[in-house]
Amino acid sequence: MSENIKSMIGKVFSDIADAIETGQFGQKVTVGITVLGSEHGVDNVIKGAELAQKSNPNIEVVLIGPKSDTNLKVYEANTEEEQHKVMESLLDSGEVQSIVTMHYNFPIGVSTVGRVVTPGKGKEMFIATTTGTSSAHRVEGMVKNALYGIVTAKAMGIEKPTVGILNVDGARPVERALKELQSNGYDINFVESMRSDGGCVMRGNDLLTGTPDVMVTDSLTGNILMKMFSSYTTGGSYEATGYGYGPGIGEGYDRTILIVSRASGAPVIANAIQYAGQLAQGNVANISAEEFKKANKAKLSDILKGLKKDNKKAASQEEEVTAPPKEVVTGSISGVDIMDLEDAVKELWKNGIYAESGMGCTGPIVMVNEAKIEQATEVLSKAEFVQ
Template sequence: MADNNVKAMIGKVFNDIAHAMETGQFGQKVRVGITTYGSELGIENVVQGAEIAQNRDSSIEVVLIGPKVDSSLTQVVAEGEEEVYSKMEELLDKGEIDACVTMHYNFPIGVSTVGRVVTPGKGKEMFIATTTGTSATNRVEAMIKNGINGIITAKSMGIEDPTVGILNVDGARQVEKAFKDLNDKGYNINFVESSRSDGGVVMRGNDLLLGVPDVMITDTLTGNILMKVFSSYTTGGSYESQGYGYGPGIGQDYDRVVLILSRASGSPVVANAINYGANLIKGNVKNIVKEEFKKANEAGLKSILEALNKDSKKSTEPQEEITPPPAETVTETISGIDIMDLDDAVANLWQKNIYAETGMGCTGPVVMVNENKLNEAIRILADAGYNVGDKDPC
């Protein structure tokens, strides 16, 4: 019996040493939470993915957040989505978990997620920047920030000098010009050439399939569609079987590491997303966010973005500044409003003495209001001519 105990102790020491060499954290595992509510495929699918992630990497500890289930994984019991998200945020803010994977999350404007896929052409991994959330309400400004978010994520995953391409969507040439200005002023961007014969940093569909850049910059709604196609093109769309999910929310002043999955993500993607989150923590993603935005700002990012916004407002009349009413808790969301109209919709509600904020729901941008003001807010926005899609389905 004594011999067995000694052998067990020796085994544990060697495991701890191996873990310390890998992560730099002796005796301390990376803790990644996963919320189990919200999947269209059921809680069992999420738990199975979590167990796969745990079994493949002994340097992490996976924490289930949701109703009690039959699993050997660490569990934090919470009932209902509201309690689950409240508990998730509490665990993150207290440092009891390092990162969390969830089905849906209302990121603030300024934060967007960087997806990670395996491209079918050559089986190469590629980061899609970005896939959910909103980096800015100006399209070109958002794509510039998306690109920086993608570079941050790639570097956090161990790619020291990631190659960057810009998908050929509306605004791509303006993004290219802004990035070349940043590059000339000291923020190094490793542009890659398209695989097509005419080359260039603006990428085409072929480059998507081949995974030509490490980081593919696009607008968020296009990125969201691309993620769905790359994740489920072999299954018909009802089950996402490939890739690593929609990735971490990245923003200049954002401190939580929250990764997003689709409600149709199968257990293989759930597992990959958890390991993605753990590796971001091991790669010091929070520090890299600060470092990259500091370097970009020193290279003139702020002035570039200010010029973009100034140009976009040249054709509009000056707006009277509107003071918001006293702040309230905003838990209800209104969808359907175009992102370019989002700030104006909020200002419209402020004028009617209804406190509101902008946000991002599972179907796109949302206006967030107090639950007691929801119906009145919907009526006001509809009367003002906004395309209101009622309460956000998430």
């Protein structure tokens, strides 16, 4: 018998022994947590990480940050920027399967699905979405958010998650688009509002009771809801309940990176780590690829294009602009409205400055080369994209 086979058999028996001892059967995964950035200090993050490790032996928790007095493994990084480089390297190498962090710039098209415990009935609910931007077009973004929520719920083991659309601006066009997708063959399990008039457009009461498994909304509203659900008992400065702002989901995006707030307390950080581990065990990236394959078969792309045609003014003003040669874009310019973000990028391209759009902690950002921030800001200011 070769040494390889002996090693494999040994690992299988070791895993079985661990599962019998802990009562938890399942794939063991490694989850990283970045330490720097919390408003409540490094100790708060480490406490949350240690709580998560104690509660689930099937998850190995590792820290990314400065050397600390802890029994957890530490990958050393001494700035927030360095933390993100280390965590991306660990994810891409497969050394860790998921990461929990703060203030991460997801690309446009990726946004996060939060997980809360609703106060009315103590039921868990996914809020799709809570940070990031699925699209610069509001209705298109919310349609994508519904898919992101379904992906996340399925990765968490809910085979047929119920879906409701929060009654915010754009809810009805979103409903029409999703029902067209459903009629084309994509399976969406719409839920009825608890209110007497029913329908899949949800009211405030449905938020409090957790009527749907997945509550669809725009990211900015979702972000506010997350803050309300997580800190309504503490006055807002300390997020005490829930699982954080969740994983970044988007078509073709395969990194499992979850967001917590700088105001998140140790209990939320511990829960977010558990959430990250469960998503890794549920193969969220594979489920995402599969769901988008099904949605595209049901003509998702055509439906989204149809939504954009509604904006005739934007269509008439559209012009083809070629991007300059690509550069490293580590500098960011904030203050551009989300609806103007892509136009701002094109304005810089027209002026010979390579730029990309993104989403920072406080909202949309235009990303350019560090050496060109001043020049780019001047161009955007002249074109009235920024003050």
